Amino acid sequence: MEQAYSAIVHRRSTLALTVFAAAALTMLFAIALNALVEHGRATVPIDAESGLLIEDSVVAWAEQWAQTVLLLGVVWAGGLACLEWGRRWRRLSQPTTP
Numbered sequence: 304m305e306q307a308y309s310a311i312v313h314r315r316s317t318l319a320l321t322v323f324a325a326a327a328l329t330m331l332f333a334i335a336l337n338a339l340v341e342h343g344r345a346t347v348p349i350d351a352e353s354g355l356l357i358e359d360s361v362v363a364w365a366e367q368w369a370q371t372v373l374l375l376g377v378v379w380a381g382g383l384a385c386l387e388w389g390r391r392w393r394r395l396s397q398p399t400t401p
Contacts, residue, residue: 325386332379339368
């Protein structure tokens with residue numbers, strides 16, 4: 304009986320830590336994207352007459368930061384996949400008992 308209770312407590316604490324980690328990753332991802340947008344606003348020049356972005360500078364900025372944005376997206380997607388399918392992977396890797 305006590306082992307079953309211990310297993311339930313362990314599962315609940317693991318779930319709470321997983322939710323906390325997912326929330327922390329979400330906040331870090333949002334902060335990183337916000338910092339990237341603010342950096343773009345500060346460094347990409349704007350045409351004084353029309354108020355539009357100058358195309359050449361936007362292309363240069365995008366080429367410079369495209370890999371960073373792609374890396375953030377891949378890390379985020381990988382983290383979500385691990386959270387979503389982690390239990391299945393662990394369950395499938397355990398040997399089945401007859």
